[in-house]
Amino acid sequence: MIQGLKIVLSVFFITLIGSMILGVIVAFLRLSKNKLISSLAKGYILLLRGTPLLLQLIFICFGLPILGIVFDRFIVAILAFTLNYSAYFAEIFRGGIESIDKGQYEASIVLGFDKFTMYKRIVFPQVIKRILAPLSNEVITLIKDTSLVYILGINDILRIAQIASNRELSLVPLVQVGIIYLILVALLTQAFKCIEKRYSYYR
Amino acid sequence: MIQGLKIVLSVFFITLIGSMILGVIVAFLRLSKNKLISSLAKGYILLLRGTPLLLQLIFICFGLPILGIVFDRFIVAILAFTLNYSAYFAEIFRGGIESIDKGQYEASIVLGFDKFTMYKRIVFPQVIKRILAPLSNEVITLIKDTSLVYILGINDILRIAQIASNRELSLVPLVQVGIIYLILVALLTQAFKCIEKRYSYYR
Amino acid sequence: MMITVKNLNKSFKDNKVLNNISFELNQGEIGVLLGKSGAGKTTILRCINGLEEFDSGEIIIYKEITKTSKDIQKLRGKIGMVFQNFNLFPHMSVIENVIESPINVFKIKKEKAIESAKEILRLVGLEDKLNSYPCELSGGQQQRVAIARACALNPKILCFDEPTSALDPDTIKNIITIMKKLKSQGMTILIITHDVNFANEVSDKIINIKEGIVEEIKKVV
Amino acid sequence: MMITVKNLNKSFKDNKVLNNISFELNQGEIGVLLGKSGAGKTTILRCINGLEEFDSGEIIIYKEITKTSKDIQKLRGKIGMVFQNFNLFPHMSVIENVIESPINVFKIKKEKAIESAKEILRLVGLEDKLNSYPCELSGGQQQRVAIARACALNPKILCFDEPTSALDPDTIKNIITIMKKLKSQGMTILIITHDVNFANEVSDKIINIKEGIVEEIKKVV
């Protein structure tokens, strides 16, 4: 169980950081005025949202070796998760960026900010407040999706519990793992609530 | 394959409608000023986002029969999916409702709208525009999550492809099913783009 | 008395914004709130409209005694307001903004509502912008839509928060005409403005607010 | 010449809003744009600030000839603007709103920026609101923050879109003082207003706009 939990958490944290960063980049490419760049970003998002994560895992793990590209199975998991989630985060970021009042961009331009400063100081702080709810959805989905690593032969907590449940003819192991997830998600929910509070000083 | 596609689509559409409606209701309960009601809604959301959909399916399918409640497998799937997704949609709706400018609510009050009219005519049309991006994420996740029905022994397309891949020792069936998903998601993306366009007449 | 404000007190945290505000206004009277920026004028209007909870005091609308914003909100449709920052509905065209409340609150037939809306929009000089959206309008045009929207509601009491701030002298004249017409129909009107000429021309009573206190109430003749 | 606008044309779809607008303003001059609501005044300022693409014509800033909004945006920090609807940064306090640009664009030390910000906020009468957030301010207070924010940038050219619409006569006097001081420091200022007295008092040149055309340019002495 502890072993499984370690897997869950390490896949979760590494993916979270990687896919957020990648997501921001993809969101900007998607918003680019250059048609080619934005089409490429759209294609990337379509491909990664368009196919099940399960298949992406299988392709990277068992498909790429056909082309002679072999990764360690943990690397495979991280890679697939990061790419997959970056597409979802990118869409959320894009929506957030587009929803910020035009006046905020205009004020930034008139005050002489360069793009980087504008996004860092003016746009993103407001975007974050606005996208917290969908972000929490996606992050919570991520922590549960980590269980998909079973397909690579890595035993996560859910799989371990399923096997135990079947062996012992009892739903207790599943209840246990359910509680573990519940605790993890409760912690995440709490973290999001804190961020929400931190941003509640203005409307 | 056709059979599997039917399963995917019927679970998808029934869940989509059911969980959206339920999601709106839960979002309002969550926003209620009555502490008890909003805590209950919070608990509901925590429980359903906090445990994997897989476990929810298993509990409804194998847990409830212990209490003497037996559903048809398909009903189990619909029930679990609808409950699960309603929690995610509720959070998105809540975020959207909260992000609408206070002035819009005040104008509605001053113009004498009752709550129902206010939400129907003023708030929701603006919320929809704002939450399209996270909504598309969730809907796309849903269409792929339908494959979890395999746990109930229902053969969806992904499962059929996995079986074929296992039988024929080939990744081709998986590529095929990947393409089917890609087409479905491309259609959904297109639908969302249309809605986005329909709402682009104002800022 | 149509509006009686009695000993109204209101603080934001430890910033005492309204200090024992009292005044009254008869039916068919136009009152003007004058005062420096930050004196508390908008806050008074917001209290009267049930948009802001007040700490103590009462607001009597006709004979209805109200002590909380909830009480006031029950008088739905009887008190209208034009906001300092307009609060137009961005997803609705000019005409839709104006007809929305008559149709939904007063259940007036759509054709009739459109007709009246067109009339009032003509009066404020927006006859050629009926189908524009708020984001396509100039500041003053938005302000006039807000005025038209509030007037179309045809409430017993109408509050204007600086209704002419973005308007040119000619247009202000039209607005004065409209206000006088509403008054002659028996509407009670409360206006915030910084324009002393405008105040003198339009009002029956000027209420001077200074740092949350009623400094002076002056009848205009 | 600090600003030269030459044959500026601009349409929104088939609504021709600016029709061959031409005028110029010397360094250290204050120009006022007068005109009815919807005449096109805001659109002119937005073109000068690079916020709106224009169809034809050119805007020459000092000796820099610009024909697109991109060109103008390259003059980053040289032209400032106070918006008709303020566009304050809601997540920043009053003082943060004011120091943000000096610190980030002109790389002024934080302490120095705060000092100057406090000074300018004192001039507009907001010394007791330094740490308030925009949502906690009255309309006129927000407007003054917008003015302070634009002045703190200390640009070569400063545009004001109805800077006194929400202000009382006393506060307006302070604003006039500030503008004259800026002018004496060599700043070129372009103001939209509906307040003819204010225009006469403050300006060197009045440019009358009527339905997108320059109707008259008047020197004030």
Added chain:
Amino acid sequence: SDNKSKEKKEVIIGFDNTFVPMGFLDENGETVGFDIDLAKETFKRLGLDVKFQNIDWSMKDNELNVGNVDALWNGYSLTEERKQKIAYTDSYLDNKQIIVTLKNSKIKTKSELKGKKIGTQQESASFEAIQKDSTLMNSLDGSSPILYDTFDKAFRDLEIGRTDAIVADEVLARYYMSQKGENKYSILKDNFGEETFVVGFKKDNTVLKDKVNETLKEMKSDGSFDKIYKKWFK
């Protein structure tokens, strides 16, 4: 469900439709396989309708226990643990847990698996067989075999080189090897024990168990069992 199946005269059999060649979906979406044919024949003789319910194999004992299915018949290995919990028929087929390596592998005996990576299916008899040999299991790289949800992935990783050997049911392994080309692999002489395939029922459902047991014996003696066996195992 005991009563229910008698009323409806229908027996529901749980099986894993990835388990070639015992029971699986063919390319036409038909449920086929050795066990499937065997069960069909058995229940025909018993005058009962039979329905094959695909289940997630890792949930098989739960499915049986809850009563969603009446029997598990799909290369179901009898283990000591299961003996306590279910009713089961006599063995109808013997099975071995064999060790498969690539042809050129240096591994020739079971003891050489020490420190190596081996793959097998999760929740399978093969895994249980490995677990029984705890010293060997602890000597493996990672102190555990790598567990896949389906065997094709185990074979892929063996080829890719992520693992050094596979432990699998003989019937299953032979199927995959025949698909991939037998000459690519070698089977070690050592194995992880022999065991038997049985049909499993709910503990109290001995009536049905006995009937099936009788019929299986009958089919063995009249040659119909052999016919089916030959159809699926050359």
